[in-house]
Amino acid sequence: MELSHRTLSRSGHYRDLSLSDLSPALSLGLFRQMLRLRRTEEALLAEYHPAEEMRCPIHFCIGQEAVPAALSTLVRTDDFLFSHHRSHGYYFAKGAPLRELFAEIYGRETGANGGRAGSQDISHSDSHFYSGAILSGAVSIAVGAAFGFKFKKSPQVAISGFGEGATDEGAFWEAMNYSGKQKLPILFVIENNRYATFSDQLKRQADDNITERVRPFGVRATKIFGNDCALAHRTLRSAIERLRSGDGPELVEAYTYRWNSHVGPEDDGANNYRGPEEMAFWKDNCPIVLLEERLREAGLLSDAEKARMESEIAAEIAANFKFAKESPFPKAADWRAMNYEDRSPMADRLLGTAARGAFDHDQAEAKLGPY
Amino acid sequence: MELSHRTLSRSGHYRDLSLSDLSPALSLGLFRQMLRLRRTEEALLAEYHPAEEMRCPIHFCIGQEAVPAALSTLVRTDDFLFSHHRSHGYYFAKGAPLRELFAEIYGRETGANGGRAGSQDISHSDSHFYSGAILSGAVSIAVGAAFGFKFKKSPQVAISGFGEGATDEGAFWEAMNYSGKQKLPILFVIENNRYATFSDQLKRQADDNITERVRPFGVRATKIFGNDCALAHRTLRSAIERLRSGDGPELVEAYTYRWNSHVGPEDDGANNYRGPEEMAFWKDNCPIVLLEERLREAGLLSDAEKARMESEIAAEIAANFKFAKESPFPKAADWRAMNYEDRSPMADRLLGTAARGAFDHDQAEAKLGPY
Amino acid sequence: MSRQLSYSKAILEATDQAMALCPEVVVLGQLVDTKSGIFGTTTGLAEKYGADRVQDFPVSENLMTATAMGASLTGLRPVIAHQRLDFMLYSLDAIANWMALWRFKSNGKSAMPVTIRTIVGKGWGQGPQHSKSLHAWFAHLPGLRVAVPATAYDAKGLLLESIFSETPAIFVEGRGLYSMTDEVPEEPYRVRFGQAVIRRPGKDATLVAIGSMVPIAMRAAAILEKDGVDVEVVDPRTLTPLDRRTICDSVFKTRRLVVADPAWHSFGAAAEIVSTVAENLGDKLKAKPVRVTLPDSHTPMSMALEPEYYPDDSDIVSAVKQTLA
Amino acid sequence: MSRQLSYSKAILEATDQAMALCPEVVVLGQLVDTKSGIFGTTTGLAEKYGADRVQDFPVSENLMTATAMGASLTGLRPVIAHQRLDFMLYSLDAIANWMALWRFKSNGKSAMPVTIRTIVGKGWGQGPQHSKSLHAWFAHLPGLRVAVPATAYDAKGLLLESIFSETPAIFVEGRGLYSMTDEVPEEPYRVRFGQAVIRRPGKDATLVAIGSMVPIAMRAAAILEKDGVDVEVVDPRTLTPLDRRTICDSVFKTRRLVVADPAWHSFGAAAEIVSTVAENLGDKLKAKPVRVTLPDSHTPMSMALEPEYYPDDSDIVSAVKQTLA
């Protein structure tokens, strides 16, 4: 059956998750990553109001844990990952320090960006993680990173994570055309959660067929049920392997769903953009539950083991909140220094100064021809 | 055999032009339109230097006469046609007055735009003909015209003519996505002449497969050998018929070739971007010659008839030059009036004035939430 | 006449009345057809006028702008809306290379009566990609009109005027103004472009305030009044055309100028106003003019930095006092 | 040292030397790898440094800019070139929403050392879509440096400085300057941003000229000299940072200011300079400052209108005389 949001939400409980090619440690690792992301998001969501201390837009990703968890086990430290506004999963995936995420959204100096950026613009350059809130913009920049890797003949890959909404933008198609032409080492990961804010994909696109659209551009594309974390892992692993061997670009479209509002904790149901059956399907097929079912069947996860994970995670989250809340706010800003880098070590090293003569102004302008 | 620039230039003389579904009058009309366009372009090309009176960039379209000629017999007066920089063929196609084209590129007040626009930006709004030099920009505006026609349930269609280079731009793909989604009455005509300036399509795109790229967006697409004017006519006619019945959008990709430099009369061969065999193929398959061969076989065109056409056309061209050269230059400009319309008849009719109270400034700003 | 209406409701009412007055008015924008309706400024219109006239648009800002432009050539009067000005940067090619020069290059024969509503975010950590205020960019382009309404009254009148006039208009809204109310007449009415308004007469100094700086400037004037300083507050209401005469007349009277602009300092709209005054009255000023603006910096997210970043009434008070020192 | 080089050759030489000095310098742009090479400024580089380092790009200006940005994060030093500034408007989102604020939003931890070369067309009927001069837009954005070199010497030094410094730079070239020669040292050297140059000392009036107005201003100064007027010509060379001090020092001396800017009048760079002077010396001017600019109009194609549209030395002469009247 053709994979699409229309067909999926009528297809019952998913039973195809297979751990056959995953080691027990990896399977458990994926589970733990998903759980950790889920609990973190739940905690942030609960804290957001009424304390009002995280004063920035946050696009929560509860329900969409599978892809970030799978990626987290596949990306190398020196790979670059570029995320859209719904950034926390990708921040996790890149292994950037969570306490700096917490401090960032609390607007503190100890945040990943000293409180300048917030959730939707967060970056962590030591981890080569970047994000931003303008749709499709980070996709294009990721293409540039892949250009750099190819140029240097490096095995690094660029990964760009975003939603199906970004493919509305023309900028996205320039990225397809160029990366396909140049065979750049870039992985485009689309988490298709059906909506851009409250707008159904089929309100914006003639069909739910992004993979078909990108293929003629020279981009290898696969679509998968995105709540099967093992499948996501398998698919992304092969894609990244092919990329490292120079056979790029790749696109993986993972069908998934966000359980919460588009942004923030408030309910956006009044906009009537989605029905309860759809939500029921996706909650029934929670990526964490789907993996947990198999892990338990295979005897890999016990109640005790899960409880241990939960408490470790809870402790980590509590510590992160504490760190964030106890961190200082940024001080009175030096606006100039924040926006301009006055040091120029490279120019200092390579360039000297030279005397300037007097310009002879008595010259005619170039006659600009027609072209 | 797959139609593409690579295969075409090795395929010998074209023999498939068929007049079967065209009336003799129409066949001759197409021929005359092509000849008229060719002779006009040749005359402008010859006059360009050394007189230096046409001081604007001109992108000549010699070799690309088939599509404009075919269109000229298919568009209705109230259809809108939007062209890219290589505009003269489309200006012809829309039946806009040639003497205003001449006067325009001579920079005269009697020009289609009073000498403000020149060749690459010329428009003739009474004919609903528009153009502009920024790649793909006019394509997007054409989508808006089609939006208007659909909104008004009018049988009018929008036609957008451009080169394969414009499909490099992301803007183009937004147009595909939206027109496909909305089933807009718009015809995209691509004259694929292989190059954007000196850059081969395969230097910019992974493959020569624009029609394949657009189809998944919901755009019906056909590619044809674009120097067969009868085929162009047949293909465009069906496309436009479908559009008028509300079944849009359509894209026709016509493979053709420009004989001259990208712009202006100077030879741009020093840039070494194309070989002599390719040019030989396309000259051998001149759209005018291909049609003429059949017309003569069918006994529809005699030497005398052709000579009559030639002399009519020559007279028309001479008259146009005379008109342009004798026309006055624009006078000292009222810059404000040229850029702003101060009259507002609609507002005058619909809106009155109303007294203003004192604004109470002692109000708090709206607390902007995160979204 | 004393009906109070909020700025956002005034925008909704103007759009509603425009749609009722003229079947060619259409509204395009992401989510204009939803209940939340661009912060309530389009709520209910889709139900009232139908899905044809109030259309959600793909996240394709460039094409959205061009679609409005092309549609206007067929006789429609499109209004498009961007939730944030930042999103509209994808459409600058359509605006600067086409819309602004369309009439010019047609030699006055073709017009594109398009209205682009765009909202400047401020506060609650909008950060650098959700808070840009680029009215100076639009005002630098020939061929556009630029409205920066500060009150509900002006928002309604200028929006109606934008929709029904012939030159394309960029309509810059400050999100911070949305909940502020003003006396708004019920009938559809026009506010002309190029007519500044004296929000508060005064004789000691001229304070020109743009858009969302207007209420702040008025509060500053009230504070200064207590200190015995009588400030004249001028609200230009539109930047193109700019009512240079009213501004200069005021400064001619006061001989002092402060300009408050909710935008970056350098190369911004405040510079144009200071220059205009300098060119006309440069030899008559009793004090050096002062600009009160955002610093030349992108917007920090942290709630500790936002208050430092955005100028407030005390910054204006100091600036005015500086001209009186 | 007296080697004369044209402005275009100076750009070519700077790029060539940068590529020789540093293997991470790459050049991207439509047709940079062809013989014509962006009006001769990239000719031969592809042959010398290989197709990897000098790459033609699809007609996708937005992606081209973003590609340079992303590549710079991997350690490259990309230079991109637009044949006309107008074409680069497709990339304003990449520039304003990403490049300009990248360092800011990383809290200084990540930089994008990208150089964007862009050429302003003028003459031979370029018309409204091939001649826009939008340096004021770039200068209004925090986080960018903006160079407006007027001479071959400055073009070379500022381009090298742009390529090897850390803040992204917009490098605005006037096509009309391309054939003008200047003394250009052979070795690679730097010209610092934010350092204006006094092209001609004088005492009667200060004439600040930007980019392609510099030679015209110098000619005007020569004409004025014959009339006994001694004009000081200041070339800011870069708009961000702007050397406000040199400008103000000059005006402090002359007490008179004319600004010549090859761009639209309203909300342009000339306004920033006039304002800067007014803010610092507004109470010391002996005459009202004057701006010499293009009118607030798009560019007409006709050769009958172009000369009227572009200001020339006689316009500057009149402006200076106006300040002396």
Ligand SMILES: Cc1ncc(C[n+]2csc(CCOP(=O)(O)OP(=O)(O)O)c2C)c(N)n1
């Ligand atoms: C250029 C631009 N236009 C509009 C927006 C407003 N916006 C923020 S998120 C969003 C929807 C994104 O949908 P999608 O890409 O599918 O990601 P999701 O939120 O579903 O994860 C929109 C339209 C934006 N951020 N950038």
Ligand SMILES: Cc1ncc(C[n+]2csc(CCOP(=O)(O)OP(=O)(O)O)c2C)c(N)n1
């Ligand atoms: C946005 C933009 N970028 C670059 C250019 C410069 N340019 C003018 S024509 C052209 C090539 C166009 O090729 P194509 O679209 O195939 O049309 P053709 O000239 O072959 O008819 C280019 C790149 C432009 N006009 N607009």
Ligand SMILES: [Mg+2]
């Ligand atoms: Mg989505």
Ligand SMILES: [Mg+2]
């Ligand atoms: Mg072409």
